[in-house]
Amino acid sequence: MTDAALDFATDPPTWRHRAWKMAIRLFRHRSFRIGFGITLLLVVVATFGPLLVKTDPTAMQMRFRFRPPSERFLMGTDGFGRDVFSRFIYGAQLSLWIGLWVAVLSGIAGTFFGVLSGYVRAIDSLVMRVMDALLAFPPILLAIGVNAALGPQVHSVIIALSVSYIPRTARIVRASALVVRELDYVQAAKISGASGLRIVWRHILPNSIGPLLVQLTFVFAYAILAEAALSFLGIGPPPPTPSWGNIIAEGRDYAVEAWWIMLFPGIGISLAALGMNLLGDGLRDVLDPRLKIEG
Amino acid sequence: MNPIVELAEVSKTFALGRGSRRPQLLHAVSDVSFSIAAEETLGLVGESGSGKSTIGRMLVGVYPATSGRISLFGRDITGSGGKANLAAVRRRLQFVFQDPHAALNPRMQVGDAIAEPLDIAGGLDRRTRLARIGDLLDMVGLPRSSAERYPHEFSGGQRQRIVIARALALKPDFIVCDEAVSALDVSMQAQVVNLLMDLQREFGLSYLFIAHDLAVVRSVSTRVAVMYAGSLVEIASRKALYENPLHPYTRALLDAVPRVKGAAKPRQMLQGEPPSLIDPPAGCRFASRCPLAEPRCRVETPKFRPVGGDHHVACHLVA
Amino acid sequence: MSESNILEISGLTVEFRSGGRWITAIRDVDLTLAPRQCLGIVGESGSGKSVTALSILRLHPAKSTRIASGRILYQGRDLLAVAPGELARIRGSEIAMIFQDPMSSLNPVLTIGEQIGETLRIHQGLNRADALAKAVGLLDMVRIPDARRRVAEYPHRLSGGMRQRVMIAMAIACRPKILIADEPTTALDVTVQAQILNLLRDLREELGMSVILISHDMGVISEFTDKIAVMYAGQVVEQAVGDGLFDAPMHPYTSGLLRAIPNIDRDVDRLATIPGSIPDAARMVPGCRFHPRCPEALESCRSEAPAMIDLGGLRQTRCPPRAERQGMIGGRS
Ligand SMILES: Nc1ncnc2c1ncn2[C@@H]1O[C@H](COP(=O)(O)OP(=O)(O)OP(=O)(O)O)[C@@H](O)[C@H]1O
Ligand SMILES: Nc1ncnc2c1ncn2[C@@H]1O[C@H](COP(=O)(O)OP(=O)(O)OP(=O)(O)O)[C@@H](O)[C@H]1O
Ligand code: SF4
Ligand SMILES: [Mg+2]
Ligand SMILES: [Mg+2]
Numbered sequence: 001m002t003d004a005a006l007d008f009a010t011d012p013p014t015w016r017h018r019a020w021k022m023a024i025r026l027f028r029h030r031s032f033r034i035g036f037g038i039t040l041l042l043v044v045v046a047t048f049g050p051l052l053v054k055t056d057p058t059a060m061q062m063r064f065r066f067r068p069p070s071e072r073f074l075m076g077t078d079g080f081g082r083d084v085f086s087r088f089i090y091g092a093q094l095s096l097w098i099g100l101w102v103a104v105l106s107g108i109a110g111t112f113f114g115v116l117s118g119y120v121r122a123i124d125s126l127v128m129r130v131m132d133a134l135l136a137f138p139p140i141l142l143a144i145g146v147n148a149a150l151g152p153q154v155h156s157v158i159i160a161l162s163v164s165y166i167p168r169t170a171r172i173v174r175a176s177a178l179v180v181r182e183l184d185y186v187q188a189a190k191i192s193g194a195s196g197l198r199i200v201w202r203h204i205l206p207n208s209i210g211p212l213l214v215q216l217t218f219v220f221a222y223a224i225l226a227e228a229a230l231s232f233l234g235i236g237p238p239p240p241t242p243s244w245g246n247i248i249a250e251g252r253d254y255a256v257e258a259w260w261i262m263l264f265p266g267i268g269i270s271l272a273a274l275g276m277n278l279l280g281d282g283l284r285d286v287l288d289p290r291l292k293i294e295g
Numbered sequence: 296m297n298p299i300v301e302l303a304e305v306s307k308t309f310a311l312g313r314g315s316r317r318p319q320l321l322h323a324v325s326d327v328s329f330s331i332a333a334e335e336t337l338g339l340v341g342e343s344g345s346g347k348s349t350i351g352r353m354l355v356g357v358y359p360a361t362s363g364r365i366s367l368f369g370r371d372i373t374g375s376g377g378k379a380n381l382a383a384v385r386r387r388l389q390f391v392f393q394d395p396h397a398a399l400n401p402r403m404q405v406g407d408a409i410a411e412p413l414d415i416a417g418g419l420d421r422r423t424r425l426a427r428i429g430d431l432l433d434m435v436g437l438p439r440s441s442a443e444r445y446p447h448e449f450s451g452g453q454r455q456r457i458v459i460a461r462a463l464a465l466k467p468d469f470i471v472c473d474e475a476v477s478a479l480d481v482s483m484q485a486q487v488v489n490l491l492m493d494l495q496r497e498f499g500l501s502y503l504f505i506a507h508d509l510a511v512v513r514s515v516s517t518r519v520a521v522m523y524a525g526s527l528v529e530i531a532s533r534k535a536l537y538e539n540p541l542h543p544y545t546r547a548l549l550d551a552v553p554r555v556k557g558a559a560k561p562r563q564m565l566q567g568e569p570p571s572l573i574d575p576p577a578g579c580r581f582a583s584r585c586p587l588a589e590p591r592c593r594v595e596t597p598k599f600r601p602v603g604g605d606h607h608v609a610c611h612l613v614a
Numbered sequence: 615m616s617e618s619n620i621l622e623i624s625g626l627t628v629e630f631r632s633g634g635r636w637i638t639a640i641r642d643v644d645l646t647l648a649p650r651q652c653l654g655i656v657g658e659s660g661s662g663k664s665v666t667a668l669s670i671l672r673l674h675p676a677k678s679t680r681i682a683s684g685r686i687l688y689q690g691r692d693l694l695a696v697a698p699g700e701l702a703r704i705r706g707s708e709i710a711m712i713f714q715d716p717m718s719s720l721n722p723v724l725t726i727g728e729q730i731g732e733t734l735r736i737h738q739g740l741n742r743a744d745a746l747a748k749a750v751g752l753l754d755m756v757r758i759p760d761a762r763r764r765v766a767e768y769p770h771r772l773s774g775g776m777r778q779r780v781m782i783a784m785a786i787a788c789r790p791k792i793l794i795a796d797e798p799t800t801a802l803d804v805t806v807q808a809q810i811l812n813l814l815r816d817l818r819e820e821l822g823m824s825v826i827l828i829s830h831d832m833g834v835i836s837e838f839t840d841k842i843a844v845m846y847a848g849q850v851v852e853q854a855v856g857d858g859l860f861d862a863p864m865h866p867y868t869s870g871l872l873r874a875i876p877n878i879d880r881d882v883d884r885l886a887t888i889p890g891s892i893p894d895a896a897r898m899v900p901g902c903r904f905h906p907r908c909p910e911a912l913e914s915c916r917s918e919a920p921a922m923i924d925l926g927g928l929r930q931t932r933c934p935p936r937a938e939r940q941g942m943i944g945g946r947s
Contacts, residue, residue, distance in 0.1 A: 175723065178722065178723050179722045179723065182722050182770040183397050184392040184394060184397040184398040185397065185398055185399055185400045185403075185408075187357060187390070187392070188390065188392065188398060188411075188458075188461065189411060189415070190357065191355045191356070191357060191385075191388065191389065191390045192385070192389075192411060192412040192415050192416075192465070193382070193385045193386075193415050193416075194411070194415050195415075198415065202400070202403070202411075203400050203403075206400070206402040206403075207400070207401070207402060287402070288401075288402070289401065289402060289404075289445035289447065290401055290445070290447045309771070311763065311764075311767070319763065340803070341803060342803050342805065342806065343773060343774070343775025343776065343779075343801065343802050343803045343806045344758075344759070344772075344773040344775060344776050345803075347773075348773060348774065393774055393801065394715055394716075394718075394774075396715045396718055397715065397718060450659045450660035450892075451659045451660075452659040452660075474774065474800075474801065477800045477801060478714075478797070478800060479659060479830070480656075480657070480658045480659045480830035480871075481830055481832065481871060481874040481875055481876075482658055482870070482871065482874045482887050482888045483658065483659050484830075484874075484876075484885075485874050485876070485885035485886060485887040486887050488876075488885055489884060489885055489887065492883070492884075507775075507800070507801070507802060507803050507804065507807075508831070508876070509804065509878055510875070510876035510877060510878035511876050513876070513877075513878055513881065513882075514876050514877075514881075514882050514883065514884075514885055533881060534881060537878070537879075537881075547805055548803065548804060548805060549878075551804040551805045551807070551808045552804050552833065552878055553804065553807070553808070553811075553831065553833030553834045553836070553837045553838075554833045554836070554837070555832050555833055555836040555860050555872070555875065556836055556857050556860050556861075564805075564808060564809070564812070565805050565809075568757075568759065569757065569759045570759065571759055571760045572759065572760070573760050573763060
């Protein structure tokens with residue numbers, strides 16, 4: 001005990017020290033490692049894949065329509081004779097990009113509104129009313145609106161999806177905030193004169209992070225899928241641009257005869273969701289001191 | 296001696312069913328007056344739900360008083376200018392909670408938890424802050440290495456010491472201990488109580504010590520106040536209160552203390568129902584259960600009055 | 615062994631994961647409970663009282679806990695082996711628990727009526743209105759004034775003692791066969807405490823309910839229980855029936871506990887403590903676990919871990935020197 005006390009007195013832990021320890025603990029967490037591996041793999045594919053795969057993902061070769069996977073077409077071809085493998089690789093970037101941004105943006109905005117309504121009781125019912133209205137508003141209409149305003153591009157999709165996922169995220173954060181705000185440690189901080197901002201930052205957010213992370217991994221996967229539905233309606237980047245979502249959307253009509261069109265991007269989405277999920281699990285566990293896995 | 300805490304006819308009501316059109320009022324505290332001198336410990340005991348915690352919380356500004364006047368260190372924290380006065384004395388007030396499990400943020404290292412009041416007050420560089428954390432841990436008898444651990448790694452008694460260390464961070468002059476030792480076993484209870492008394496001697500602290508364990512209250516308090524259904528019914532020096540309790544409720548309370556190897560004499564259980572705080576009865580609030588009650592007890596509210604020395608009682612039948 | 619016990623815990627050892635290792639929180643705990651009996655468990659903070667109680671219903675965090683050995687027989691069935699579905703049914707309806715920390719065990723965003731009602735709806739299939747009516751009745755029973763009007767309140771709007779009584783109301787809602795009460799009355803004043811303990815006593819008579827009462831209030835233990843187990847550092851160190859424990863403690867730790875009780879009949883300014891502190895579970899001391907703090911420790915106490923010694927008359931201790939002295943006295947007379 002005394003030895004530890006001595007080190008501690010001479011060498012105060014800095015935030016860098018803490019971050020380093022956190023990183024070590026993260027990498028000792030098995031699901032984090034696996035999730036990190038999967039995510040890293042996908043990011044590498046999305047970033048460097050297009051440099052290596054020379055086949056044009058939009059080139060149509062009508063001679064080779066609906067070819068099953070073979071040596072020449074690793075993932076087969078679609079109804080326009082486009083190489084699904086190349087589309088898969090090029091599409092990865094767009095899909096992951098959309099999933100990530102939607103998770104981040106709806107996470108930030110949802111947390112903001114959740115904390116606002118959970119902590120500032122005076123405006124709780126107002127904010128939640130707005131969130132309910134948003135939840136009831138058809139996302140498709142929202143997307144069409146944004147698309148009309150900003151034009152058919154990736155940003156429109158990201159904004160439309162982020163906005164439509166805000167209410168769910170906000171609800172989860174609000175629920176945690178409502179619980180935490182009543183606990184004695186928040187009272188103690190208030191008695192010492194803590195500002196609302198400090199209470200939110202030091203007490204409410206750290207204790208809401210678990211459910212929030214779980215929610216965001218879902219948002220990530222849903223966003224990738226939803227992008228498909230939107231691209232089906234002509235919202236977002238126009239069709240020849242590949243994304244996992246629109247490969248699946250286009251392949252849907254041939255699900256039985258040409259199963260490979262949907263299968264591979266489907267696996268891609270599942271893998272991305274799984275990776276994120278494991279990553280989120282690991283992060284949640286490591287951030288929770290009560291579940292300390294190692295010393 | 297100048298009182299550092301003074302309450303004059305303080306009342307607190309809460310609105311029940313705020314959503315509904317006609318919210319009902321719950322009279323949690325009614326017309327309570329008392330004062331606490333420097334370096335004094337006032338024990339506060341009484342019925343569960345009688346408003347003890349509410350008083351404690353009003354004294355540190357968590358709840359505003361509905362009516363009456365509260366002064367701390369000579370400054371009125373109620374009325375106009377109350378906010379500014381509270382802000383001016385905030386550093387000198389602290390609160391220790393009953394439940395050591397709920398009083399510490401599970402995601403904050405113990406060192407950061409202890410330093411929270413320091414961080415809020417601001418103006419400490421890292422090294423001084425750290426030294427201060429170490430000193431505080433020493434003071435409550437925990438190893439300095441505790442600073443880097445998390446609350447769940449400590450037992451209930453150790454957590455309560457952490458909470459006390461946090462309360463001491465800004466060297467307050469007055470601490471409300473709301474059942475601060477109720478959750479502890481006898482040995483730990485004794486350690487924490489001794490610690491509180493040592494700190495009192497060393498730093499000249501004053502305490503409002505809320506508790507249910509009448510034996511513990513007897514050993515820490517200078518004076519003891521007894522509450523029933525939102526009203527103060529008796530206040531006296533500890534010797535007078537324990538050896539010559541005057542109010543029938545105080546007597547019932549002392550009588551109900553469970554004792555090792557049974558009570559000395561057969562116990563008179565209190566009969567009847569505690570009164571409603573939503574529409575409190577006229578007259579003495581204890582009348583519905585008082586073994587001595589007379590007709591006038593049910594109509595006339597007994598005055599809280601001195602009966603010799605600093606012994607005060609609110610009962611018609613005490614001469 | 616005996617048919618007459620409703621609950622028999624034998625050789626229970628529970629470990630928690632910490633620092634990548636498994637740390638033993640309680641070791642070889644043996645306890646029995648007969649119908650209508652009230653077993654009291656006392657002991658210092660961290661001695662394993664709650665861990666023992668939580669094991670009965672397997673309420674430990676699954677990830678970081680393992681029950682290394684032992685059996686918990688409830689009406690002849692091993693609770694450690696029953697299927698999760700069955701366990702969920704037993705929990706609450708046949709064996710109920712009052713948790714030590716009311717605020718963390720009550721859901722802050724549901725009203726107390728909803729929470730008590732939920733138990734009733736799950737276990738007794740009542741509809742919403744009946745459940746609410748019954749909840750009001752239960753709140754009355756635990757002496758919450760204005761129960762009808764306060765049933766719609768959220769937990770944080772109640773006083774500490776009221777929350778504790780809500781927990782008690784929830785636990786007795788389904789008229790369980792065994793009630794495990796972990797510090798059920800610490801937040802109550804002594805008059806309400808006496809009423810609650812009387813209520814539990816009545817339920818014992820009426821329903822044949824057995825109670826395990828964990829408390830550090832020796833007065834409560836003495837007045838309410840008929841059998842007492844003293845725990846220290848994860849072990850039961852002494853067991854006694856009736857007042858024997860208070861008349862002649864057979865373990866120095868028990869003596870220390872009794873000395874530390876504050877006296878209500880005198881003005882004292884300094885309370886007696888047991889010097890030192892409970893050993894760290896990760897670095898358990900060899901020999902008798904109490905020896906570093908024991909004023910009576912002999913050389914042998916430092917090395918040999920004492921087994922439970924039966925003194926007859928349902929009296930047991932883990933302190934050989936005391937047992938020997940007792941034997942000598944007994945031998946002479
Ligand atoms: N925030 C609140 N909102 C509404 N009612 C409240 C609130 N806080 C306390 N009350 C009510 O005020 C009354 C007094 O509560 P208080 O917590 O002061 O009692 P207490 O004397 O501390 O009791 P205990 O000994 O059980 O802790 C109770 O009826 C309680 O329900
Ligand atoms: N979930 C857990 N993870 C790790 N260790 C635990 C856990 N729960 C309990 N322990 C440890 O087990 C030991 C016994 O704890 P337990 O809660 O049973 O004590 P107790 O006798 O109930 O004390 P108290 O009177 O303070 O409630 C303690 O050392 C505690 O730190
Ligand atoms: S005033 Fe009357 S009812 Fe009240 S305590 Fe005294 S005797 Fe009892
Ligand atoms: Mg209270
Ligand atoms: Mg416990």
